[in-house]
């Protein structure tokens with residue numbers, strides 16, 4: 001048995017919650033000052049309430065009991081007005097400060113999350129639902145807001161305000177103080193019970209929301225296909241059922257939130273009623289628990305204070321499900337990114353966002369499953385912004401086995417390959433033999449299940465996959481993804497070489513024509529040519545091209561291949577193709593074996 005596993009017990013749920021709370025607090029560390037100021041404003045406003053109640057009671061006692069002149073009470077009334085204004089100002093300040101802090105925390109998280117997703121690499125991203133990922137950065141991050149704007153200021157109030165009120169109550173009447181003191185602990189106890197349920201319900205609701213987001217995004221993408229196959233009604237039913245499930249879960253969360261408020265209201269009302277009863281019976285002389293007689297002012301002060309004593313706790317209860325929601329959201333984020341961290345440790349690719357990938361030396365240097373290392377130590381770091389294309393690499397594979405995530409069979413086993421720097425190779429063979437899979441592995445999108453794959457990390461890699469991803473925007477925007485600083489002339493030259501101009505010249509706005517998501521509005525062959533032009537702009541030392549001439553007429557193919565052969569000179573080129581003409585531009589062809597057959 002693994003000793004390290006035996007020695008480390010699994011974390012308890014309470015440890016996990018405590019760790020997550022610490023993480024929430026850590027998120028707040030850049031704006032801790034603002035949050036503290038927000039809490040201080042809320043506390044000060046609460047304290048001023050005691051003074052407000054005392055002034056009202058004093059004025060009433062003087063005018064109604066001691067027969068004082070109402071006109072002479074103006075200093076007390078002025079002080080009351082000033083306190084009211086100060087409390088309003090403090091309340092506003094607390095809200096503004098907490099809002100600002102929460103906005104900063106959310107925007108920082110929204111920057112960090114995509115960065116970590118990109119860092120996770122292509123294999124991880126491809127395993128996710130895009131709708132789920134966008135929910136993570138949208139709804140889940142928003143779910144943290146209430147913790148900072150509502151829960152934290154309310155918690156500060158609960159810690160400081162009732163204590164002062166309790167001291168004030170004890171100072172005027174011990175019985176009232178005792179009633180407040182004895183009923184107080186019941187409230188946090190019941191809140192905690194309800195809060196645990198709320199946290200689990202929030203987690204389930206957020207999960208349902210993410211699932212529904214993913215489901216909806218998938219269906220939107222395939223809307224044309226759904227109509228074509230007459231599946232509209234069935235899909236509507238599916239979406240309806242998902243929405244209904246979400247509604248039920250949302251109502252459950254709301255029910256729990258209302259339940260916690262109802263519990264609090266009940267105890268607060270009982271406590272105020274007991275105090276009112278005690279005061280009434282004392283005035284009637286039916287009970288004598290005080291040493292001194294009870295004045296109207298004292299009774300009024302206690303009656304004004306009693307409901308306010310519970311107000312901070314009521315506020316905290318109202319925001320308690322915000323804390324539960326934030327913990328649940330953080331758990332969802334951690335679960336996704338925790339898996340991402342594990343996956344990025346296993347992944348060898350860095351995704352630069354445009355369908356090209358570059359080698360990640362750090363990841364390559366990490367120990368791999370089955371104890372292998374894919375790259376030796378001492379390799380230099382590769383960065384996309386090193387200036388030139390980096391070196392032209394050799395490509396060496398030894399005993400490589402490739403298997404897609406979730407699949408139970410290897411596409412390639414015991415595969416060896418040697419390509420010298422500047423060499424070129426055409427991968428040919430029947431459909432499904434693994435040409436694309438091999439290119440994916442060379443691009444770092446797929447980690448070998450076994451064996452060693454070695455490409456000098458200082459080399460820059462450009463990869464045009466079989467189904468290139470084009471973004472909504474102009475063709476020029478899509479090209480500039482590979483080189484944002486490229487001028488018009490450079491863009492045009494790359495487009496000419498990739499034969500993009502053959503069709504772009506006839507488009508209404510040329511290269512500035514806007515295409516839809518995933519290249520909508522372009523044919524399959526046109527989209528691939530845009531991807532090839534992107535490869536040209538990337539100026540890489542290793543070119544990986546998956547069927548660059550598929551769907552092309554012989555004329556366009558010939559022109560494209562001529563430009564490609566000239567561009568590839570001095571670079572290492574590997575292309576997968578079914579075209580004999582395309583295979584001829586490479587130094588040699590490798591007929592890929594069908595799975596489990598040795599290479600010919």
Ligand SMILES: Nc1ncnc2c1ncn2[C@@H]1O[C@H](COP(=O)(O)OP(=O)(O)OP(=O)(O)O)[C@@H](O)[C@H]1O
Nearest residue numbers: 404405407411430431432433434435436437438576
């Ligand atoms: N994401 C995936 N998950 C599981 N299996 C996959 C995945 N992608 C491809 N495969 C399987 O891997 C095998 C090799 O596929 P690959 O796309 O590499 O073949 P290919 O030689 O490029 O085919 P073609 O010439 O049709 O492009 C096929 O059996 C395919 O079904």
